[in-house]
Amino acid sequence: xxxxxxxxxxxxxxxxxxxxxxxxxxxxxxxIPQLPPSLLLGHLKLMGEYLxxxxxxxxxxxxxxQMNEDLGRPPLMLVDLRPVNRPMVLVRSHEIAEQVSRAxxxxxxxxxxxxxxxxxxxxxxxxxxxxxxEEWKALRKRFSPGFAPRHLxxxxxxxxxxxxxxxxxxxxxVRTGDDFSLVPFGVNLTFDIIGAVVMGEDLHAQHTNPDSxxxxxxxxxxxxxxxxxxxxxxxxxLIPRTILKRRRLGKRIDTIVKAIIQRNHTVKRDNARxxxxxxxxxxxxxxxxxxxxxxxxxxxxxxxxxxxTSTAIAWILYELSLTPHALKAVRTELDDILGPETGVxxxxxxxxxxxxxDSLRRMKYIAAGTxxxxxxxxxxxxxxxxxxxxxxxxxDPDVYGDSANTFVPERWIGEDDELSKxxxxxxxxxxxxxxxxxxxxxxxxxxxxQEFANIELRVIIAxxxxxxxxxxVGLGEIEMDEMNLPVRANGGRFKVKSELYNTRQVTSKPVxxxxxxxxxx
Numbered sequence: 107x108x109x110x111x112x113x114x115x116x117x118x119x120x121x122x123x124x125x126x127x128x129x130x131x132x133x134x135x136x137x138i139p140q141l142p143p144s145l146l147l148g149h150l151k152l153m154g155e156y157l158x159x160x161x162x163x164x165x166x167x168x169x170x171x172q173m174n175e176d177l178g179r180p181p182l183m184l185v186d187l188r189p190v191n192r193p194m195v196l197v198r199s200h201e202i203a204e205q206v207s208r209a210x211x212x213x214x215x216x217x218x219x220x221x222x223x224x225x226x227x228x229x230x231x232x233x234x235x236x237x238x239x240e241e242w243k244a245l246r247k248r249f250s251p252g253f254a255p256r257h258l259x260x261x262x263x264x265x266x267x268x269x270x271x272x273x274x275x276x277x278x279x280v281r282t283g284d285d286f287s288l289v290p291f292g293v294n295l296t297f298d299i300i301g302a303v304v305m306g307e308d309l310h311a312q313h314t315n316p317d318s319x320x321x322x323x324x325x326x327x328x329x330x331x332x333x334x335x336x337x338x339x340x341x342x343x344l345i346p347r348t349i350l351k352r353r354r355l356g357k358r359i360d361t362i363v364k365a366i367i368q369r370n371h372t373v374k375r376d377n378a379r380x381x382x383x384x385x386x387x388x389x390x391x392x393x394x395x396x397x398x399x400x401x402x403x404x405x406x407x408x409x410x411x412x413x414x415t416s417t418a419i420a421w422i423l424y425e426l427s428l429t430p431h432a433l434k435a436v437r438t439e440l441d442d443i444l445g446p447e448t449g450v451x452x453x454x455x456x457x458x459x460x461x462x463x464d465s466l467r468r469m470k471y472i473a474a475g476t477x478x479x480x481x482x483x484x485x486x487x488x489x490x491x492x493x494x495x496x497x498x499x500x501x502d503p504d505v506y507g508d509s510a511n512t513f514v515p516e517r518w519i520g521e522d523d524e525l526s527k528x529x530x531x532x533x534x535x536x537x538x539x540x541x542x543x544x545x546x547x548x549x550x551x552x553x554x555x556q557e558f559a560n561i562e563l564r565v566i567i568a569x570x571x572x573x574x575x576x577x578x579v580g581l582g583e584i585e586m587d588e589m590n591l592p593v594r595a596n597g598g599r600f601k602v603k604s605e606l607y608n609t610r611q612v613t614s615k616p617v618x619x620x621x622x623x624x625x626x627x
Contacts, residue, residue, distance in 0.1 A: 370383045
């Protein structure tokens with residue numbers, strides 16, 4: 107008698123769990139556009155099938171782009187990541203992205219950011235990236251003075267000095283003719299700039315001998331390497347050894363950074379000008395809480411700033427190498443602003459002169475792109491990951507027309523050139539909606555370091571763009587004709603033999619590190 111009751115109970119439990127799973131998988135979010143999910147794996151199985159159609163190591167955004175296309179390009183798209191993660195809603199529409207980032211009565215500092223717990227060893231538990239409300243406002247207020255344009259301009263000598271070391275590395279490759287990965291050298295450069303500007307420390311990141319680099323840099327690199335694959339954000343129970351390694355290295359970095367905080371606090375009255383010293387200038391006593399909070403922010407700024415800027419440098423130089431008219435426009439603008447001299451010393455002197463800050467502001471072409479649901483349905487997104495997917499938003503043909511995937515700096519400044527005429531957009535030149543360009547996101551939670559990044563990029567391009575010609579090697583290299591001359595595609599851009607793609611290495615990076623050869627221009 108007992109056995110049939112147990113079997114009946116188990117049958118009821120199985121039926122209950124099955125119906126609950128069916129509801130969660132097929133009905134709970136049925137109102138949001140999505141491809142057909144699997145009962146057990148949601149969209150994870152489908153994502154695997156999409157990945158199998160191309161290089162397996164490419165960035166997940168490339169899969170999301172194709173899924174969105176196959177679904178008819180809806181403004182919102184559900185990707186069900188259960189049981190590994192929460193469901194995620196990808197935002198393609200810049201108008202919806204603006205709703206997400208805007209302040210509201212419920213969220214005065216915009217929709218709360220997802221807590222990236224897997225990154226806690228890198229950025230700490232009180233990072234400005236994961237904090238909310240009054241806690242976030244206090245952190246933003248404390249560190250904002252150091253990121254103000256007026257202060258950052260005073261750091262130009264430091265940025266230029268670090269860029270000189272970068273040029274010395276490029277010159278060495280000019281002499282040898284060897285190819286190299288550009289991204290790591292850009293990473294080292296941005297680490298050095300961040301170390302000096304943010305912490306007042308020389309991290310020696312550009313030294314070729316790792317033993318000559320600071321302990322902070324060596325430990326930070328080892329920590330980031332523990333994230334450098336597609337399993338970066340898996341639950342702890344799937345990668346326990348990796349999680350323990352991350353925590354150990356994170357604690358070591360805490361010790362190093364807290365010593366730096368103490369040094370900045372000690373010298374702040376001696377007119378030290380690092381962002382950290384400015385943040386501490388009104389602090390008489392460093393409490394344990396304040397040290398911990400400052401530590402987490404100082405860990406966050408290198409994480410948020412080194413990869414994105416160095417990758418941007420690599421892609422900019424690559425696209426300029428493929429787009430002759432754009433490279434010519436950059437060089438002409440620099441000639442007009444800085445004069446014809448391309449030597450590092452001459453450019454440094456010009457940018458450090460009284461007219462230096464104005465020279466940076468006049469770089470209109472180089473700065474192109476730094477401008478600041480349509481169906482009326484409401485969707486409940488409680489408990490979901492909301493992903494403003496820039497890979498979709500920044501390539502939206504509804505905004506950028508048939509040039510959505512083309513490198514066209516002119517679209518931002520309204521230049522009357524052949525490419526602008528050929529590749530039309532749905533809007534007049536220089537009238538791309540502000541909300542459709544969000545590399546630093548928008549709203550109250552926009553990146554605190556965006557002006558820092560813009561100054562870095564302008565300085566580096568000003569020093570490098572006229573001095574060197576970069577030639578891609580391997581993936582993405584230029585197709586040559588029988589006369590060994592570049593083959594031009596529509597719009598004057600050079601054809602490539604194969605497409606270069608991004609992979610996920612904590613952030614998005616070119617798969618080969620942007621392998622290049624470099625020559626003096």
